[in-house]
Amino acid sequence: xxxxxxxxxxxxxxxxxxxxxxxxxxxxxxxxxxxxxxxxxxxxxxxxxxxxxxxxxxxxxxxxxxxxxxxxxxxxxxxxxxxxxxxxxxxxxxxxxxxxxxxxxxxxxxxxxxxxxxxxxxxxxxxxxxxxxxxxxxxxxxxxxxxxxxxxxxxxxxxxxxxxxxxxxxxxxxxxxxxxxxxxxxxxxxxxxxxxxxxxxxxxxxxxxxxxxxxxxxxxxxxxxxxxxxxxxxxxxxxxxxxxxxxxxxxxxxxxxxxxxxxxxxxxxxxxxxxxxxxxxxxxxxx
Numbered sequence: 001x002x003x004x005x006x007x008x009x010x011x012x013x014x015x016x017x018x019x020x021x022x023x024x025x026x027x028x029x030x031x032x033x034x035x036x037x038x039x040x041x042x043x044x045x046x047x048x049x050x051x052x053x054x055x056x057x058x059x060x061x062x063x064x065x066x067x068x069x070x071x072x073x074x075x076x077x078x079x080x081x082x083x084x085x086x087x088x089x090x091x092x093x094x095x096x097x098x099x100x101x102x103x104x105x106x107x108x109x110x111x112x113x114x115x116x117x118x119x120x121x122x123x124x125x126x127x128x129x130x131x132x133x134x135x136x137x138x139x140x141x142x143x144x145x146x147x148x149x150x151x152x153x154x155x156x157x158x159x160x161x162x163x164x165x166x167x168x169x170x171x172x173x174x175x176x177x178x179x180x181x182x183x184x185x186x187x188x189x190x191x192x193x194x195x196x197x198x199x200x201x202x203x204x205x206x207x208x209x210x211x212x213x214x215x216x217x218x219x220x221x222x223x224x225x226x227x228x229x230x231x232x233x234x235x236x237x238x239x240x241x242x243x244x245x246x247x248x249x250x251x252x253x254x255x256x257x258x259x260x261x262x263x264x265x266x267x268x269x270x271x272x273x274x275x276x277x278x279x280x281x282x283x284x285x286x287x
Contacts, residue, residue, distance in 0.1 A: 028066070036062045036069065043075070052083040070100040074107055077114075087118040094118075098219075105215070112219050116226050123230045127237035134184065134245025141177055141249060177249045184246030191239025195232045202228035 043058035056079050063072040077093035080086045094111040097103055103111075205225030212218040 032065055036066050052079050055079055070097055070102040073097040081114060087122055091115050091118050112223060119230045123234040126234050130238040131241040134241045137245055138248040181246045181249030184242045188239045188243030191235045191242060195235035198228045198232035198235055
């Protein structure tokens with residue numbers, strides 16, 4: 001059998017007492033015991049063969065028949081964690097195991113450690129996705145503007161002779177860039193504010209941890225504090241990424257105008273000249 005999944009006697013789980021609480025009112029139904037044992041055996045065989053999804057399905061069916069079998073939940077969480085690469089589901093089933101009355105203290109500790117590590121991984125993945133989205137939007141806008149510039153240069157080369165006239169830049173794409181840029185700035189400010197609030201809640205959870213008197217209460221307070229701390233890190237990282245993306249889009253959109261080529265018509269026409277000191281208006285003749 002592959003390392004990690006716990007082989008078990010389901011009949012023992014059904015008949016054995018919980019870690020705390022009154023004894024069971026009656027003996028388990030032998031038919032249910034046989035069903036749960038059969039499903040658990042099928043799950044262990046599927047796990048050994050590398051069929052991890054089938055193993056999860058069989059463990060889940062067995063747990064539906066006997067919700068008191070805590071180790072079934074731990075095995076499901078372990079498979080999602082180590083073999084199916086689904087950290088969110090792994091966190092869910094680790095928490096369910098930890099809340100089960102028959103959960104063992106040493107496995108509660110292991111489940112808490114894995115919950116903490118997986119939450120950090122999930123937070124980092126969300127922050128990376130937000131940063132990549134902001135970078136992709138900025139890169140797309142930069143490519144669009146480069147294409148416009150290349151098109152203008154190509155048209156200028158084909159036309160002869162040509163003057164360049166200053167035209168205000170007020171097209172739909174520029175408006176879109178400004179709208180998205182301001183939206184990202186607003187999201188960034190909200191993310192930083194939310195991160196600060198979560199950081200404050202993490203401090204409150206730390207106070208609860210210090211005041212706790214039992215191992216279970218301390219574990220719950222620690223998990224809550226870690227969750228707030230991870231959430232604060234994610235909110236702050238996403239806020240900073242949104243601020244950067246919004247600033248880039250606004251910078252790209254905040255151009256007063258562009259020089260566009262226009263054909264020359266023989267005769268006298270007004271002409272504008274742009275210099276570092278300002279703009280000059282005069283007459284230009286072409287013959």
